[in-house]
Amino acid sequence: MTKLRAGILGATGAVGQKFVELLEGHPWFEITDLAASDRSAGSQYSEAVNWIGSAPIPDVIASMEVASLNTDLSCDFVFSGLPASLADRAEPRLASEGYPVISNAKSFRMHRDVPLLIPEVNPDHIALINNQNWGRGGYIVTNPNCSTVGLTCALKPLNDAFGLEAVQVTTMQALSGAGHPGVPSLDALANVVPFIGGEEDKLVHEPNKLLGRLVNGAIQAEGIAISAQCNRVPVLEGHLECVSVKLGSRANSDEVREAFESFVSPIRDLELPSEPDRFLRVFEDERFPQPRRHSELGGGMTVSIGRIRPCEVLDHKFVVLSHNTIRGAAGGAILNAELLLKKGLLQPRKG
Amino acid sequence: MTKLRAGILGATGAVGQKFVELLEGHPWFEITDLAASDRSAGSQYSEAVNWIGSAPIPDVIASMEVASLNTDLSCDFVFSGLPASLADRAEPRLASEGYPVISNAKSFRMHRDVPLLIPEVNPDHIALINNQNWGRGGYIVTNPNCSTVGLTCALKPLNDAFGLEAVQVTTMQALSGAGHPGVPSLDALANVVPFIGGEEDKLVHEPNKLLGRLVNGAIQAEGIAISAQCNRVPVLEGHLECVSVKLGSRANSDEVREAFESFVSPIRDLELPSEPDRFLRVFEDERFPQPRRHSELGGGMTVSIGRIRPCEVLDHKFVVLSHNTIRGAAGGAILNAELLLKKGLLQPRKG
Amino acid sequence: MTKLRAGILGATGAVGQKFVELLEGHPWFEITDLAASDRSAGSQYSEAVNWIGSAPIPDVIASMEVASLNTDLSCDFVFSGLPASLADRAEPRLASEGYPVISNAKSFRMHRDVPLLIPEVNPDHIALINNQNWGRGGYIVTNPNCSTVGLTCALKPLNDAFGLEAVQVTTMQALSGAGHPGVPSLDALANVVPFIGGEEDKLVHEPNKLLGRLVNGAIQAEGIAISAQCNRVPVLEGHLECVSVKLGSRANSDEVREAFESFVSPIRDLELPSEPDRFLRVFEDERFPQPRRHSELGGGMTVSIGRIRPCEVLDHKFVVLSHNTIRGAAGGAILNAELLLKKGLLQPRKG
């Protein structure tokens, strides 16, 4: 199969770099365009980027020229790692030029007609694309905020099995979630910052859209009461979240565990390249999961759950861990693109 | 005034060292005895201890000989920093020999007749001493577990003003709480461990005893439903806790803040040396409090509160920070001793 | 004694904040002016500063207005924590207006007529002030770069006792040396950066000026060959340096240790408030000194030395630790001012 040509918007940023890293050797996609803000445009990628990865920049990418966001692209679709301030304008423009835009930006996540997509959770929400009217076949699909992803993947089996009424979540989020330069080391080392701007609000709204039902072409959001407390901790990769839930119907701890373990990913049979062997992994060892040990499971795409036990205030509590820059950002977007391709929604663009 | 002579049980351990450090230059107490397990007994303190503090061992202490726990002591009372396994037997023995035992160990915290004491929260619980029958004037008084202290200090004004029905707390606890050697660095660095053995259970029970009322010489524990999730984070000092509360009566955020800020410490007028200028400090800056910046406020005895806001599931949420080895251990025990002295319950022991 | 009025240039920066912190309660100086770049000028200090200290901003300082660097000041002299780019112009201007400028900036450290001063090392270099011709009594005095200070304090006794021919030094420098925001946490956490711009060059030249002799009113720099390798490590405060030296005359390890321990600070009898009880502290325990345990010794003004032993390539090797933002920056500058006052070179400025 001929690979589809992918462009990366915001290619020099932290998420853009992760797209570059994860797409190296991808069986279905190859990077043909790197675009970034005017400050970087015109430079060779290796010069423009402050590469923070541990593996070197792939040679073929290193020598590519970074294009301006306003340049014509030669790709079939784009991944967007843009900050919201740039995505606000760039993504609609590209969609109206006919590009599928697979975006990690927050700009359109909560837009009525834009799928907020986790393939294992709500693949049917892709149908929202039909409501978009950019013309020429363009559309926007988004993935959730990094702290939403792990939580929602864990809530999905519970909501299916028992219904969910209320969720309390306290996050301990990795530094990579703030990008580079991000958090100053004097604020991060041996410290916790009990505030991440805008984060708690996303945790209130995004899961309810993700878990919502598609009715007559529109999403009926769930009405789960969610309360979030977000903290930045001195961890490099992996958001750990302490969760308490109130269920719609009674269940014991074994039944909760069983709901996690018996959950069957709806995309299991599609054999998407980025789909991990195990979507959810449940730990028995009460010391686990831990960010440094378990974030990379399943290539960073497995969501880990542990410490399932009764809650003295709500019904049950547990911890969830997910890799914030893979499952929670670039890897999630790539999985979205893989699903869209399988569904016939990504294809070679005609000259 | 002649200083009272204090003995330190478990003098070589992490808490014992903190007693030594905090008592240097204390206006009311001087250390005359250092006792530890048989492994250390007979050695000079500076040889026996793996001193982890940043200031040097006070000269007069460094050259003292460490006594066995079974040796006769020459002091008026003892502070105990013993592990529970040793405290179980050593503390009753010393009480029965007529020593007041001011203990940080967990062994007798939940005993019906032993005060679990935070002077600003429940000074009247001292009356439980009257129920103890060790003979010869000995008694045991305890301070709570390090993660209980900050939480309970914050709950006290709310319980007084509005009543409390339920509390959800997620802790992010410093490494020093595990002592030395404690947590291996390979487990701690750039990681979070979502489990601390026995900790969550203490958070369920200790606050209810601390906030309980003294009725006919016995404590009627409060019946607040408390759910705790405890995590070890790579922080040196200072336990940060994310708290959500359900109140007994309706209040808005301003009223909650006002409850904290208008709370008057019941021991304010006693001028205890370790009592900080401000018992509770409320931050407006939503990035605060942070362990590394604010743990040392008030000499490590101030409890800091921030981010007061409504909770989507219970009623209100906020964060609490307290210094775990000062307010949460040795400093709390010393404040207890100061209160006991003021109440006439510590005095020179007759030969 | 009436306190002298001090102005702080660059008051909102990391070094400026340390001046504010260390001068609180100073017996000889009080802060009357805070000046900073135009971005901060006109604001109240508590609004303009991103305060990184753990103690709160002193109340009287918090409410002061920050002046522009071009405003007339009301003080008797100034401390400068300016970056070199601003110090280049601001310091000469203030000197020419008659202000003594006690500077931590690098701009004039190597200027022929400007003392580069560590009071315990080269107090006689103050005489260089006589060569300065700013008019109206103004002058500039500087303290060395933070990584120079510890090294030079350790070299001084050896150079006096044996002469020094060559020095190899590898530094492991704290994050606070880079200011705030400084090093991004993603570069700092669990990592070492083996490069600090411009730092190695300062270590080659500054010690030779500091250890030089004053001959006919000019400094004859020492000619010690110095080679430096500078690294940034994930430490908050305290630069640790591994040093090897080639001596001018033969000595054994005991004699080297004796040189350190018998060194008498030339300012010992002046009773300067910031002078620590022990200028140099030599550790026998081979695990010491360590940044986190020993940087604060002597209020951050003691320089610690350990692991004295023979070197297989040069003659002797050892480690040196000094607090980089106290002894190595603001504290060093304050000690300089204290010496200048004692020498009659700081006095009330006449209206």
Place this chain on the structure above:
Amino acid sequence: MTKLRAGILGATGAVGQKFVELLEGHPWFEITDLAASDRSAGSQYSEAVNWIGSAPIPDVIASMEVASLNTDLSCDFVFSGLPASLADRAEPRLASEGYPVISNAKSFRMHRDVPLLIPEVNPDHIALINNQNWGRGGYIVTNPNCSTVGLTCALKPLNDAFGLEAVQVTTMQALSGAGHPGVPSLDALANVVPFIGGEEDKLVHEPNKLLGRLVNGAIQAEGIAISAQCNRVPVLEGHLECVSVKLGSRANSDEVREAFESFVSPIRDLELPSEPDRFLRVFEDERFPQPRRHSELGGGMTVSIGRIRPCEVLDHKFVVLSHNTIRGAAGGAILNAELLLKKGLLQPRKG
């Protein structure tokens, strides 16, 4: 080709675990025996081990029973990750039973007849095996200490090209080098420990053996004067070393760099599975190499060099980085085994 059967001695320790991890899917070797001290013997591996890796224990290994060190093994040869205290006796015993012992322990590294081997540096030293007389074909081959490896790999091209007279090295070593539990987190976090027991001595002697020549069946050690200062820093993996060298013949920086870059690994054509594409990688970016970014290059087997520049005291200075638990321990031992197999020195053991 049928895989050779490998036993792991010390299988539950940190190095033993790394053997297990790195041998998963190895094309030439498969693990058939896991042996450890009596404390673990008899248990299933997954029960006996405190697994510290981030990937899960391979299933087939997890269920294997751990044997005692005294049990008969069923393998063709053994890897030893034993501590020296156990290796002292266990390794000779196994050699005398006819097993090739590929050891990471220090016990026999400096033994006259035991190769201390880095395949790219001194593959001819394998001939020392001929001097060993254990009988039945057994022998011992060792790899160097983790801090020796990176240094020696960098020194090899310089010694070949110019000769080496003296070397100064200051190491900044990762926590994983101390194993688990290893360094307590309270000693490691935000700190540097300027001492590692026994380490500096190894750096003085091991490189001289490794760079020595084989003359008449014996090693003539080089006589390079080496001085080492070893520090433990809060890094997870990767030893960074600041090196200064005095050459035997004059060279400029370009020639030094050229020596590194033109060095041809003597085992290049053998196509050993663990040999990285690039044995040495030279960085131009003066901020590199860094432990967290570059330790994993070449699967952890590439040695990185940067900051080549003149030294003011000796001749040249530079930094070296190598992965301490892969290249510096288990990976190095596996590469040794691969070379031995290619040389016909590992083969199926006859029943």
